[in-house]
Amino acid sequence: MRLAIVVHLTGALVRLFSVALLAPLAVALLYGERHDAWGFLLAAGVAFVAGHLMRRVAEEPHDVRRVEAMAVVAGTWLLVALAGAVPYVWAGVSLVDALFESMSGLTTTGATTFADFGALGRGIFFWRSLTQWLGGLGVIALFVAVLPRLAIGGRQLFFAEAPGPTDEKLTPQIRKTAAALWLLYTGLTATEAVSLRAVGLPWFDAVCHAFTTLAAGGFSPHPLSIMGYENQPAEWIIIVFMFLAGANFALQVRAVRGRPLTLLRDEEFRTYALITAVFAGFGALFLWREGAVLADAVRLSLFQVVSILTTTGYANADFQRWSDQAKMVLLALMFIGGCAGSAAGGPKVVRYLLIARYTLRELKRILHPRAVLPVKLGGRAVPEEVMRGVLVFFLFYLLVFAVCTTVVVSFDADIVTGITASIATLGNIGPGFNRVGPMAHYAHLHAASKVTLTAAMWIGRLEVLTVLAILRPEVWLTSRWRTGTGGPLAAG
């Protein structure tokens, strides 16, 4: 790994991120929150100067290797989260909580450490929602779309950020793909904001929710989340857009471009829709048995199922108070996640499809030891190395989950809180059960737990392997500032 390249590219990306901090600055000024405005200005300044200096230490690279791309992506997400935490600290939030909140935003998790919403200004809430929106499709994807100079390495960076098992491209040029995705994403966001305004939400709330719905994020400026508005049309609108946020955006671009059946032909999308229907059905059944009116049971169950499956994490009811049966429906969904190429987190539906087929294949092999049995997706054979990647992903995912749970429970939480907090952060969902339930927050957890969960969000958003791969010692032991300088060959 050539550190100069990593530092240069990371610097370029961080410097660009400073521009994003000007939006909440404007909002803060609009609402007359001068103290917060200084915080945003400070954060923008810090990001710009730090990024600029990092960029200056090395010249533009000619090529980017895979491990370098991974390091740039992981590093950028970390530094951007740090820069994003500055306004929170300025507003009086503790450093650990601020970093947690910032990472929770960028990774579209939606877990919050804000216990008292009343103490914070509009600019802060706008920034919280905006970080989710930026993180939803991927910070790097955005930069790739707007930075023509990122031609070199852009491709590697794009795939290192969203390393799903399928790498679907809309155009051969990655920049145009990224741009098309962002255009769709922006269009859907605008549509949702207008729709929510039309059913009675104030503009500020409509925009913030549109940001966090499409990002499958889940932050709400309202302390009671969606439940606080008591607005059923808004809930239905949000169900629709959450569902879209959890579906593959590339397929949606194709559908919009005149091939509307593309989505229905996609196996992952069909499975995703099926999971939604089945789980929502069971959820509604349990709620109905507990005494809810059928129409309410269906609405609450569908909303909550879509919210958890897409890893958004909104609540239109305090599901902490549901029966264990209904809660189990949601807990199972926490381990799934949306579709690959969407804004959702989690292991993703496609990986479960592949694992299921892989398992069935091994069963069939017992019957026919000599059979050639490819694992297929969409009628095409999945290469063995992709299959291996999926299996390794699951192993590491479960490992990180186990470590997180252990840490959180060891410090101060009960087991249910520990398990759900871990999966809710690793899967970028947000709320869990018990002490981290939908109407609760993460502020009361031990600082060590919060740092661990912050790391879990980071690892989960980059789909585990990107982060874990660059944490290997040999990556750093073999790293040089630049190649060719001071190496053994040059010395000899």
Place this chain on the structure above:
Amino acid sequence: MRAIIIGGGDVGYALARALAPRHDVFVIDHDPAVGELFASLDVELVTGSATSASALRRAHVEDADLLVACTGLDEVNIVACSIANGLGHPETICFVSKDDFLRPSGDRDSLREHFGIDRVIWPEAQLADDIERIIAAPGAIDAEAFAGGAVRLLEYRLEAGSPLTAGRIAELGLPPGALIVAVKAGDRFTIPRGGTRLAPGDKIILMGTREAMQQVEGRMVGGAEPPARRLVTIVGGGDVGFRLAQRLDRQPGLELRVIERNPERGALIASRLSRALVLNGDGTDLELLESEQIGRSDALVSVIDNDERNLLASLIGRQLGVRTIITRVSRPANLRLFERVGIDVAISARSAAVAAVVHQVDGGTANLLAVLEEGQARILEIAVPADFAPTTLRHLQSPPQSIVGAILRGDTAHVPRGDDLIQPGDRLIVFAATASADQVRDYFAVAGR
């Protein structure tokens, strides 16, 4: 006629042998060693690359009437046809073996024109089609369909106790619209009459309308309904095996297994098929065949590109109890031998293709629909000329060893009886022994004048 044959392989040799007695034939091959093979034939051998203009000029392409490109390489065949078209104006026939060429998404004709190819012959596809038809008719050992499926032909081997051996043909109560056009006892063909008796071991060829043949099929499987689920095993996933597998993979009620020796080829096949089970192994591996219970198969199709291994796989299949064995034969000389040792259907891609080319050269106006029984018999389609005096079938003094199997009039097909009238404008589907095929053609041509 001047003909140029490009490629001195099996197909080229068979073609040269058939055409040499009546035509000027040039054979182009890059390998001088084939000269020995062709020495016994009255042809001129040109050594050189088929895609070089100079070799083609040495073969007098500018005066040629026909060019047949039948090397083993599709690319060479296509380019040769294209160059020949630039140098002269021969009619070009191009042999291909791969699916990708000349038919990208239904645009077949335009691309064919682009390369100046008049006719594409694809023996492997033809073979796969033939086998598919035979599999579709349980128990049959040959099956053909003409006139868009309105007329069908089936061939069966009569087993001891078959209801058809019970009496004279006239008394068997065959469904109206079905006709036994030929009986083969041993190596001898006869056109049966109402009084003929059939014996076990005979092969019979029936022709008839779609509906009538459906009834015949029901009769031949002993009145029993065909099993709801049929198991078909294909040995060898080469061009023919893969193509056939792709066709059968989509058919409901059919369980398919493909045995392929090469692991990579097997993986490719498995990735393209949705339901079939692809087994990696040798079709002659007894242990594999037993553990996968291949003996339960209703049909085993052995289409390896090697006669010896095909024969071995087929005989093992027979031993394990497979009902119908269909085997590809590469060397035409082996055809009869294979059937004699107990293979139900021995079928050769190349001999049918060669017959098709030869017929195109010599067949005149009659249209060759099929070649049967190792080339001993043919099915011809003959358009009755406009000045033909209407004659009843009974009074038609057609050549020996031939029979009118069906009359196509307008959109309808029917199987004629003795008092049916043959009129100008009719199209006749005629079964004829190969020796009398020319006479049949001439009869209608002359009778018309």
